Amino acid sequence: xxxxxxQPAATARDExxxxxxxxxxxxxxxxxxxxxxxxxxxxxGELVALLGKTGCGKSTMFNMIAGLMEPTEGAVTVMGxxxxxxxxxxxxxxAIVFQNDRLLPWRTAVRNVELGLxxxxxxxxxxxxxxxxxxxTLGLKGxxxxxxxxxxxxxxxxxxxxxxxxxxxxxxxxxxPFSALDEMTSARLRTEFARLVRDTGKTAVFITHSxxxxxxxxxxxxxxxxxxEIAHDIQITPDTPDHERERIxxxxxxxxxx
Amino acid sequence: MTDVTPSAHPYANPVFGAARGFFWIAAPFVLIAxxxxxxxxxxxxxxxxxxxxxxxxxxxxxTTWSQFSSVLxxxxxxxxxxxxxFSIGVILGLLIANFRVADRLLTPTLTFFQGIPALSxxxxxxxxxxxxxxxxxxxxxxTTLPAFTFQVVGALRGMNKDLLxxxxxxxxxxxxxxxxxxxxxxxxxxxxxxxxxxxxxxxVVVVAELxxxxxxxxxxxxxxxxxxxxAGALAWTLQLxxxxxxxxxxxxxVERVAFRYRAISERS
Numbered sequence: 054x055x056x057x058x059x060q061p062a063a064t065a066r067d068e069x070x071x072x073x074x075x076x077x078x079x080x081x082x083x084x085x086x087x088x089x090x091x092x093x094x095x096x097x098g099e100l101v102a103l104l105g106k107t108g109c110g111k112s113t114m115f116n117m118i119a120g121l122m123e124p125t126e127g128a129v130t131v132m133g134x135x136x137x138x139x140x141x142x143x144x145x146x147x148a149i150v151f152q153n154d155r156l157l158p159w160r161t162a163v164r165n166v167e168l169g170l171x172x173x174x175x176x177x178x179x180x181x182x183x184x185x186x187x188x189x190t191l192g193l194k195g196x197x198x199x200x201x202x203x204x205x206x207x208x209x210x211x212x213x214x215x216x217x218x219x220x221x222x223x224x225x226x227x228x229x230p231f232s233a234l235d236e237m238t239s240a241r242l243r244t245e246f247a248r249l250v251r252d253t254g255k256t257a258v259f260i261t262h263s264x265x266x267x268x269x270x271x272x273x274x275x276x277x278x279x280x281x282e283i284a285h286d287i288q289i290t291p292d293t294p295d296h297e298r299e300r301i302x303x304x305x306x307x308x309x310x311x
Numbered sequence: 312m313t314d315v316t317p318s319a320h321p322y323a324n325p326v327f328g329a330a331r332g333f334f335w336i337a338a339p340f341v342l343i344a345x346x347x348x349x350x351x352x353x354x355x356x357x358x359x360x361x362x363x364x365x366x367x368x369x370x371x372x373x374t375t376w377s378q379f380s381s382v383l384x385x386x387x388x389x390x391x392x393x394x395x396x397f398s399i400g401v402i403l404g405l406l407i408a409n410f411r412v413a414d415r416l417l418t419p420t421l422t423f424f425q426g427i428p429a430l431s432x433x434x435x436x437x438x439x440x441x442x443x444x445x446x447x448x449x450x451x452x453x454t455t456l457p458a459f460t461f462q463v464v465g466a467l468r469g470m471n472k473d474l475l476x477x478x479x480x481x482x483x484x485x486x487x488x489x490x491x492x493x494x495x496x497x498x499x500x501x502x503x504x505x506x507x508x509x510x511x512x513x514x515v516v517v518v519a520e521l522x523x524x525x526x527x528x529x530x531x532x533x534x535x536x537x538x539x540x541x542a543g544a545l546a547w548t549l550q551l552x553x554x555x556x557x558x559x560x561x562x563x564x565v566e567r568v569a570f571r572y573r574a575i576s577e578r579s
Contacts, residue, residue, distance in 0.1 A: 119480060144482035155477040159495040159572045168491060172481040202574035220481070 070133060072097045072224060072256045073118055078127035080113050087113040088124070088281040097223075100250050100257045102271030104264065106309055110281030111260045115228050118258065119149060131224065145173045148217035150230040154209040156201040162188060162212045163197040169220035187215035191245065207238040214242070218249060225250060225257040231266065243269050264305055268298065276305050284308045360542035368546035378531075382550045385520065385528040388444075389512045389554070392451020393505065396459050399452065404463025421457040429454045429515045433522050443524050450519040455508045462507075466500035467493070498569060506562055513555050 071094035080088040087110040095101050105111050116122040117129045120136030120143060128135065134142055148169060156165045166184035175183075188197055191211040201209055210230060217225060227246075231239040247270050250257045259270045267274045268289065276285040285308060287301055350359040372378040403421070406413035432453045436446040470493070478492040520529025528551050535543035 121476070121479075141482050147480075149477070149480040151473070151477060153473065155473050157474060157478075157492075157495070159570075161572075168478070169481045171491065172483045172487055200572040200574075202572070 071095060072099070072132060073258065074128075074130045075114070075117075076128045076130075078117070078124045078129055080110070080117065080122065081125045086280045088117075090127070091281055091283065093275065093283060093286075095256065095258065097256055098254055100247065100259065100270065100272045102259045102261055102267035102274045103277060104261055104267040104271075104274055104305065104309075105277035105281070106279065107262055109277045109279040111262075111277060112228060114277075114281055115226060115258070115260055119147065119226055145169075145220055146222055147224045147226065148220050148222035150210075150214055150217045150225065150227040152229045153233060154201070154206075154213040156209055156212055156216075158201050161198045161200055162193060162204065162208075165201070165212055166215045166219050169216055169222075173220065183219050184215070187219045188212070190218075190249070191215050207234055207242065210234060210242060214246060214249075218253070221253075223255060225255050227257065227259045229260055229262065232261070232263070239266070240269070246270065264302060264309070267305075268302065274301075274305070276308055278308065278311075357539050357541050360545070364542040365545045365549070368542050369549055372546055372550055381526050381531055382528060382554065384526050385516055385551065386554045388447050388451065388520075388527065389509070389516050390558075392448055392516065393455060393508055393512050395448060396452045396455040396508070397505070400456055400459030400463050403456075403460045404467060407460065407464045408467040417460075421460055424453065425457040427453075429518050430522075433519055436519075437523050446523050447516065447519045451512055451515060454515045455512055458508055458511065459504055462500055462504035463497070466497035466504075469500070470496045499566075502562055502566055502569070506559060509555060509558055509562075513551055517551065 073093075073095040075091045075093040078088055078091045079086065091114070103111050103114065113122065117124055118131055118136060120131075120140045123137040129137075131143070132146065136143055136147075156162075157168065160168070163181065163184045166187055167180045170180040170183060185197060188194065191214060193208060193211055193215070196204060196208060201212070204212065210233075214230070217227075230246075231242050234242065243266060259267075261267050261270070272289060274285070274287045274289060275283060276287070278284040285305065287305075289298070289301075293301075344362055347359060348362050351361045353359075356364065372382065403413075403417055407417050408414075429450065432450045433446075436449045440446045440449060474496070475492060478488060483491060516527070517529040517532065520527040521533050522529075524530050528547050531547045532544055535541075535547060
């Protein structure tokens with residue numbers, strides 16, 4: 054098992070600088086500490102699975118990266134900037150796939166995929182072409198003009214993935230996007246998702262509470278204990294042998310059960 | 312062998328289905344008309360005039376410009392009043408939904424206004440203002456404004472937070488946020504508000520015209536009352552009912568197009 058150790062960050066943005074950086078970050082809600090003195094760095098092009106039990110602060114970390122929450126202490130920087138304060142700067146640079154599909158019910162599948170592109174001011178023709186391409190990539194050809202109510206749960210989630218990829222954002226944030234789907238659909242989608250992320254060279258943070266999902270998706274698995282502190286930070290490579298994977302799986306399982 | 316296909320069932324026939332639908336729409340009105348016509352055989356015309364006389368008067372109003380213009384004047388007053396109240400209601404609703412101070416100041420004020428009877432607003436308007444049209448517009452706005460405002464506030468506050476967060480994650484500009492999220496999300500409640508307020512407005516406008524106008528359906532109703540002309544009173548009332556039904560139908564058409572994305576349960 055390759056354990057990584059997050060280092061304090063450099064302040065200037067350069068190629069070697071981390072894409073996402075948590076520096077001694079704490080987040081408290083009244084007396085509840087959701088994140089406690091967390092240090093974490095995620096490099097450009099990494100596909101990181103943040104793994105932890107429900108209530109361990111994963112979603113709080115997610116919201117701080119997305120700029121929807123501000124840390125109580127410490128600093129969160131993404132691409133060298135503070136997402137909460139420089140919210141608009143991240144337009145087109147960050148896309149999110151949520152736990153549920155969150156499709157706008159009044160828009161067809163293709164119009165839902167176009168949403169992010171509209172925010173970027175891309176022309177109608179270009180928007181439509183890109184949206185159709187992504188729907189086709191995700192196996193939704195023929196369903197472009199269907200409203201969300203007419204699509205299955207898996208199809209809806211694929212539309213939401215297409216919506217995130219269509220903006221061609223550098224950073225993808227995914228908050229347990231397949232947890233509401235059946236195991237077969239979930240397994241198929243996460244394989245597709247991981248392939249797309251690797252093919253496009255994006256940085257992706259994938260939140261999950263499933264060990265299997267973390268192994269299927271992540272090149273790196275960050276295991277969080279409660280409140281969000283790093284229990285393990287593990288690098289997985291295609292060369293990692295099966296017996297080593299099983300050993301890591303057992304360690305993580307033990308850590309999450311504690 | 313008995314061949315039973317869905318089309319063999321009489322209810323599956325589209326012509327039969329349409330006729331059945333029409334029958335149930337018409338049935339209550341036919342019953343009321345029948346009851347009225349029977350009553351007209353036993354009571355004097357100034358109490359229950361024959362429906363033939365009533366519809367002759369309806370036809371006369373529709374084909375005589377001097378009379379039909381009164382119907383149009385009332386319809387325009389209703390629409391102008393509703394448009395005015397809606398415009399102000401949207402502004403007040405946005406203020407209430409976005410600013411706590413506005414909420415604390417405006418919500419109790421509008422609740423207080425809601426308790427004032429329409430007739431009181433008529434009296435206030437007559438005392439405060441000279442122009443007939445302005446008086447009516449004022450009355451219409453003051454009586455429908457609280458409902459519009461509260462409905463706009465309810466629609467804004469009831470927007471799906473998950474969808475709001477999703478749209479915000481794309482960092483939209485304010486105009487984009489409004490057109491992509493806010494407007495489609497609040498539209499169903501706005502249309503319902505128009506439907507509800509249309510009924511209220513049609514009642515209020517008649518009161519306003521009855522007291523403070525020299526034209527319109529309310530004024531004409533006052534004339535019929537002074538002449539003890541029940542057929543005329545009914546005919547003028549029906550003009551207003553027709554207008555409300557027509558506008559409700561237009562709103563329903565808008566709904567049908569705007570909300571085609573809604574799933575319809577086969578059981579419903």
